[in-house]
Amino acid sequence: MRYVIIGSGAVGGSIGGRLHESGRSVVLVARGAHFEALRGNGLRLTVPSGTLTLDVPVVAGPEDVALREDDVLVLAVKTQDSDAALQAWAARPVAGGGTAGERLALVCAQNGVENERRALRLFREVYGMCVVLPGTHLEPGSVVAPCGPYTGALVVGRYGAGPDGTVRRIADDLEKSCFLAPVVADVMRWKYGKLLGNLANAVEALCGSVSDDGAARDLVARATAEGAAVLGAAGIAYASGAEITGLRSGTVEPRPVPGEHTHGSSWQSLARGAGSIETDYLNGEIVLLGRSHGVPTPVNAALQQAARESVRLGRAPGALTAEDLERRIAGAVAS
Incomplete structure (x- = not known):
């Protein structure tokens, strides 16, 4: 081959x-x-x-x-x-x-x-x-x-x-x-499980970090909860976070590389000025399914819109805060 x-x-x-x-x-x-x-x-x-x-x-x-x-x-x-x-x-x-x-x-x-x-x-x-x-x-x-x-x-x-x-x-x-x-x-079951994990990519790209920002971590948790609710409503099976963690535990472990820091793919797209971002097919997938099955997805919708806006305006990673995104979510829910 x-x-x-x-x-x-x-x-x-x-x-x-x-x-x-x-x-x-x-x-x-x-x-x-x-x-x-x-x-x-x-x-x-x-x-x-x-x-x-x-x-x-x-x-x-x-x-x-x-x-x-x-x-x-x-x-x-x-x-x-x-x-x-x-x-x-x-x-x-x-x-x-x-x-x-x-x-x-x-x-x-x-x-x-x-x-x-x-x-x-x-x-x-x-x-x-x-x-x-x-x-x-x-x-x-x-x-x-x-x-x-x-x-x-x-x-x-x-x-x-x-x-x-x-x-x-x-x-x-x-x-x-x-x-x-x-x-x-059932490879798609694994890919739907990975999709839930990838909902955090937009938060990292927009806010610059997740691990050291409690408000950003809360956004990730809420986006993931929306995703799980949507997949449940759609009857779509997905690998659990524990299964994915178990797959890589002890085998695919982060190891220090001098001078290098690993960031998610969406963060990298903004950092490179790639001119596009895959959020429409990550958070946007949850928004699409939510609209199809009558499940509200305000967090994922706000993340999708903010990511598209960041590409259009040429923003660098971390140009927004979790509080900025919270105001967008609240405004969308109020309307």
Whole structure:
């Protein structure tokens, strides 16, 4: 198998780098300054044991790689970029005939629960991946993955059907590349559980921190409670926080990396000035389901709106306070 990593940021760079390090065939897909840095200097993957410089092949887009029948496409872009990536790759020809959408496996290594459904419109074989992989990508060519003894826990499963030989081979390669990779029949249950945990991402991005701010922690708790109520009303099963904690306990543990601090993906999007943020598919997913099932979600709605506003105005992480957000929530409820 060869792994084509579409989106080589914190998640894609960590997965691709570790697979390459273990001897698997990998192609990274990146753009702009990140592509130039990877092409010129290789991938700098910093892990607790030090910084690896990995000469991983890199391309700028689908037109630059000749697809093979043994390729696995790993989609690691943010959800707001999924549609463009899926359209760009699905119609690409594969050696021996057919297109990527017809012949190749696609793994959604992404937060949220929307990607697999979108992918299945264009790809026959779609696999979900619940990504528990703290990492940071703030500088071109550089990714920090500060956990050990495993770099991450990647729960994988076929979308809409039971496990097959392909997902087991993918999991085996990941297990040999410093990841935990349990294969499950209900991967979306794990992804909905991770979704609840990701509701905190917007609070961290907007307020700058959660751990040392009691008011911010309260917002996270309320956003999570709304999420659980919505999933309950919708009849959607999800892995508990205890299950996700148990998965990584003693295996995917934060370890100090000198000079590095890990932040969530939404915080990183604001810090990089990426021009978009995935909050619409995290907190926004809860808002959508709440509206569909008659469950109020004022906290998640306020976080979604504030995140969109922060992108539009070019705010840095931490530009708002929990008190600012509380006033927005109160105003929305009053109206």
